[in-house]
Amino acid sequence: MTTIAPATTIASYARDFSKNEDGAEWLTALRNKAWAEFESLGFPTKRRGNELWKYTDLRVLDTKAFSRAEAASALSSDDLRKIAPWNDDWHTAVTVDGQFSSELSRNLSGDDIAISNLIETAERDKAAVEPALGSVADIAGNAFVALNTALFKSGVLVKVDRDAEPAQPIHILHIVTAAGADNRAFYPRILLLAGENSKTSIIESYVNVSEGSQFTVPVFEASLSDGAAVRHFRVQLENEQAIHLATTRTEQPDSAVFNSTTFATGPAIGRNDVHTNLSGEHSETNLHGLYITDGSSHQDNEISTTHQKPHGTSHQFYKGILAGKSRAVFSGKVLVQAGAMKTLALQKDLNLLLSHGAEIDTKPSLEIYADDVKCAHGATAGHVDPTMLFYLMSRGVRREDAAIMLVSGFASEIIEEFEPESLREFLYSRLERIIPELDSEGIL
Amino acid sequence: MEYRWGFVTDVDSDDAPKGLSEDTVRFISAKKEEPEWLLEWRLKAFRHWLTLEADDAEPTWAKVKYPKIDYQDMIYYSAPKKPGDGPQSMDEVDPELLEAFDKLGVPLHEREKLAGVAVDAVFDSVSVATTFADQLEKLGIIFCSFNEAVKNHPDLVKKYLGSVVPYTDNFFATLNSAVFSDGSFAYVPPGVKCPIELMTYFRINTEGSGQFERTLLIADKDSYVSYLEGCTAPIRRTSQLHAAVVELVALDDAEIKYSTVQNWFPGTKEGVGGVYNFVTKRGRADKNAKISWTQVETGSAITWKYPSVILRGDNSVGEFYSVALTNNHQQADTGTKMIHLGKNTKSTIVSKGISAGFGQNTYRGQVKIMPGAENATNHTQCDSLLIGDKCGAHTVPYIEVQNPTARLEHEASTSKVSDDQLFYLMQRGISEEEAHHMIITGWSRDVIKELPFEFAMEASQLLKVSLEGAVG
Numbered sequence: 001m002t003t004i005a006p007a008t009t010i011a012s013y014a015r016d017f018s019k020n021e022d023g024a025e026w027l028t029a030l031r032n033k034a035w036a037e038f039e040s041l042g043f044p045t046k047r048r049g050n051e052l053w054k055y056t057d058l059r060v061l062d063t064k065a066f067s068r069a070e071a072a073s074a075l076s077s078d079d080l081r082k083i084a085p086w087n088d089d090w091h092t093a094v095t096v097d098g099q100f101s102s103e104l105s106r107n108l109s110g111d112d113i114a115i116s117n118l119i120e121t122a123e124r125d126k127a128a129v130e131p132a133l134g135s136v137a138d139i140a141g142n143a144f145v146a147l148n149t150a151l152f153k154s155g156v157l158v159k160v161d162r163d164a165e166p167a168q169p170i171h172i173l174h175i176v177t178a179a180g181a182d183n184r185a186f187y188p189r190i191l192l193l194a195g196e197n198s199k200t201s202i203i204e205s206y207v208n209v210s211e212g213s214q215f216t217v218p219v220f221e222a223s224l225s226d227g228a229a230v231r232h233f234r235v236q237l238e239n240e241q242a243i244h245l246a247t248t249r250t251e252q253p254d255s256a257v258f259n260s261t262t263f264a265t266g267p268a269i270g271r272n273d274v275h276t277n278l279s280g281e282h283s284e285t286n287l288h289g290l291y292i293t294d295g296s297s298h299q300d301n302e303i304s305t306t307h308q309k310p311h312g313t314s315h316q317f318y319k320g321i322l323a324g325k326s327r328a329v330f331s332g333k334v335l336v337q338a339g340a341m342k343t344l345a346l347q348k349d350l351n352l353l354l355s356h357g358a359e360i361d362t363k364p365s366l367e368i369y370a371d372d373v374k375c376a377h378g379a380t381a382g383h384v385d386p387t388m389l390f391y392l393m394s395r396g397v398r399r400e401d402a403a404i405m406l407v408s409g410f411a412s413e414i415i416e417e418f419e420p421e422s423l424r425e426f427l428y429s430r431l432e433r434i435i436p437e438l439d440s441e442g443i444l
Numbered sequence: 445m446e447y448r449w450g451f452v453t454d455v456d457s458d459d460a461p462k463g464l465s466e467d468t469v470r471f472i473s474a475k476k477e478e479p480e481w482l483l484e485w486r487l488k489a490f491r492h493w494l495t496l497e498a499d500d501a502e503p504t505w506a507k508v509k510y511p512k513i514d515y516q517d518m519i520y521y522s523a524p525k526k527p528g529d530g531p532q533s534m535d536e537v538d539p540e541l542l543e544a545f546d547k548l549g550v551p552l553h554e555r556e557k558l559a560g561v562a563v564d565a566v567f568d569s570v571s572v573a574t575t576f577a578d579q580l581e582k583l584g585i586i587f588c589s590f591n592e593a594v595k596n597h598p599d600l601v602k603k604y605l606g607s608v609v610p611y612t613d614n615f616f617a618t619l620n621s622a623v624f625s626d627g628s629f630a631y632v633p634p635g636v637k638c639p640i641e642l643m644t645y646f647r648i649n650t651e652g653s654g655q656f657e658r659t660l661l662i663a664d665k666d667s668y669v670s671y672l673e674g675c676t677a678p679i680r681r682t683s684q685l686h687a688a689v690v691e692l693v694a695l696d697d698a699e700i701k702y703s704t705v706q707n708w709f710p711g712t713k714e715g716v717g718g719v720y721n722f723v724t725k726r727g728r729a730d731k732n733a734k735i736s737w738t739q740v741e742t743g744s745a746i747t748w749k750y751p752s753v754i755l756r757g758d759n760s761v762g763e764f765y766s767v768a769l770t771n772n773h774q775q776a777d778t779g780t781k782m783i784h785l786g787k788n789t790k791s792t793i794v795s796k797g798i799s800a801g802f803g804q805n806t807y808r809g810q811v812k813i814m815p816g817a818e819n820a821t822n823h824t825q826c827d828s829l830l831i832g833d834k835c836g837a838h839t840v841p842y843i844e845v846q847n848p849t850a851r852l853e854h855e856a857s858t859s860k861v862s863d864d865q866l867f868y869l870m871q872r873g874i875s876e877e878e879a880h881h882m883i884i885t886g887w888s889r890d891v892i893k894e895l896p897f898e899f900a901m902e903a904s905q906l907l908k909v910s911l912e913g914a915v916g
Contacts, residue, residue, distance in 0.1 A: 361844045361845075371833050380852060
């Protein structure tokens with residue numbers, strides 16, 4: 001599926017790899033293996049037959065070399081409050097320019113949860129980390145998981161005990177500051193271990209306030225135990241120069257639930273590659289998301305679920321707003337394996353195109369090997385409905401305001417899912433700024 | 445029930461030697477007494493195919509599995525021996541052939557008038573009889589074998605051959621362009637509504653022979669034609685490759701309705717033998733033109749087929765209605781492409797897939813709205829039905845939109861036959877098998893009703909026969 005990346009760019013990743021600090025033996029072995037995998041895979045290309053990268057062109061990675069950020073700029077909590085979702089009561093782990101910040105992080109341990117620097121904990125507590133790290137986010141065949149595994153700097157480990165139900169959400173906040181060189185690379189890593197019958201809400205956010213070009217390769221790996229329920233929110237606010245190629249992987253045994261809602265906007269090339277593996281009976285996953293693209297940005301949503309066992313439920317529901325000359329991709333896949341009877345799977349992707357020059361490529365696919373199932377999918381693309389505009393205008397709403405109301409309404413169906421309220425408010429305030437600025441040929 | 449049309453007609457054939465080379469291409473062209481330009485075209489295609497083969501470009505993206513095809517282990521041309529210069533009338537047609545057509549149910553004798561169809565029967569690549577010629581001739585409609593068209597209407601063939609499916613299009617179309625043996629040709633002049641349905645029957649007869657038809661259908665301005673294509677093939681143990689190309693040209697304001705019932709040998713229950721049906725079908729719709737594809741696919745071991753419409757004229761319309769059934773070890777990867785170029789273009793896709801036994805059934809379709817296609821609309825509906833827990837049903841739509849004024853809706857569902865519906869019918873004394881048939885016929889109705897009447901009956905019957913043994 002891939003070809004070898006040219007030596008010129010791969011050399012810079014090799015240099016970063018050689019800078020890895022010595023750590024626990026098992027971790028070094030894992031990272032060596034990951035590096036070898038990345039070296040043999042290289043970056044994926046759009047070459048004939050490469051379905052996974054059919055619509056996303058990564059040739060820029062062949063010519064532009066990125067180096068791992070090794071130092072963080074100074075930042076205060078007050079700064080954070082201004083730019084990122086924030087609440088003093090949340091359990092918040094902060095990384096600044098790729099470095100775990102103990103100063104900015106707060107409420108890291110509670111009654112039955114523990115949030116820590118993943119690398120540090122791995123050194124200390126091999127038994128807790130080794131069996132899990134890389135067990136869900138497999139490096140095999142995946143260049144970006146391999147690259148992240150080889151190069152992640154500190155990482156965040158979230159451990160939720162059995163039966164725990166933390167009252168406050170856990171927030172993993174990644175900040176890229178305005179200071180620092182261009183062409184930096186970041187490899188955020190989150191490992192979530194959700195104990196049996198625990199209930200957790202976790203916010204994963206990426207806030208980029210720099211204007212330079214960057215390469216961010218996050219991996220979110222969630223290992224759920226029986227009956228665990230995880231509510232996941234992902235906020236991606238990238239700059240227009242950034243390349244953001246994220247991977248989310250879950251493993252869900254019996255009755256485990258992983259529900260995720262994503263808000264993505266910004267980058268030159270963004271990709272959200274999510275795969276939830278329903279390996280137990282009665283497990284469930286709801287993957288929802290909103291993507292907004294403008295200018296020349298490109299956002300790719302590669303969303304897949306595997307049903308291995310009976311009585312699983314999955315929903316994929318994505319919405320897109322596309323403006324300028326931007327492009328977005330929704331590639332949804334549901335695989336129902338033989339024997340996964342009574343599966344219920346729904347897939348939906350709805351798109352609003354606001355300008356000539358924007359392009360949506362949507363591919364909701366189903367692969368089904370069991371007969372006693374109910375699966376359905378739908379996809380639409382269109383522009384702001386003129387009859388709705390007319391309706392609002394006939395009631396005295398100005399055309400521009402009416403259009404903004406309609407686009408906001410389209411977006412709010414997803415935004416409404418974000419919790420708690422302060423996170424939702426944060427996103428609404430962003431939306432209020434983004435929507436009127438969309439390059440939309442006077443439709444708005 | 446065993447394959448009903450499984451008989452082998454014993455006719456001496458005038459075969460090309462086994463294998464594929466420039467000599468094979470020249471042999472076929474010489475047999476057909478073709479003009480130099482066509483031979484050149486074939487050779488260009490053949491040379492291009494060699495580069496594709498060297499590049500390992502045989503498509504692998506479809507969800508079908510089959511052993512690697514040895515293109516040197518095939519006969520590329522076989523023709524039934526002609527008495528003298530070929531049959532001048534029905535009396536001169538080889539009686540064994542007539543008997544074969546009889547078993548196939550081709551309405552050649554009294555049935556021809558009752559059925560109201562003109563038949564251009566392709567039997568192992570050579571056209572043997574054509575009826576209704578007079579009636580069509582009066583209207584200026586040309587309906588003949590491809591070979592005759594090359595001889596009698598070279599300008600039309602030259603102008604349109606490869607204009608919709610160029611010889612470089614894809615691996616199998618390129619192969620076809622090099623070695624096609626015969627096929628059908630139809631031309632409907634401006635303003636003419638063809639009063640009868642044109643019909644061609646295809647059969648594959650000689651063991652180990654490929655069948656490479658080439659169909660070219662041109663509906664000139666403001667004309668209308670309905671074309672039926674039906675196929676059956678006798679039982680053979682060796683898998684047979686069938687790589688046809690169909691090109692439709694609908695000029696301004698013209699309409700073409702193209703219907704297919706495909707019931708080639710699907711292989712045995714154990715998955716031995718059967719036809720590989722790798723077909724390229726595409727139509728070009730000019731201003732205000734309409735092209736409608738309807739297909740009922742119950743046969744073949746493997747189906748690889750995507751009848752498409754290039755909506756290049758403003759206000760043009762494309763339609764695709766399909767029922768594909770896979771039972772036992774059959775595999776089908778089929779769907780359509782609707783490429784919207786013109787303004788106010790409209791396409792509709794209704795696809796029904798039925799999977800039983802170990803069958804694997806994939807809908808693969810593309811709807812592409814190009815930047816200039818203002819106000820284009822598409823509606824797609826693809827539903828799958830699973831019968832049994834060993835089969836698979838897959839849906840892979842590609843929707844690519846480059847114009848904000850387009851409106852697209854795609855919906856799909858997959859399920860099994862409803863237990864409630866079955867129970868309802870069975871408690872009224874209907875057998876489980878009959879109940880399944882009724883439900884499936886009803887479920888497929890949106891497609892079947894698009895077929896001409898005679899075909900609709902046969903199609904419904906085919907679904908029933910093809911599913912025998914899958915239920916209960």
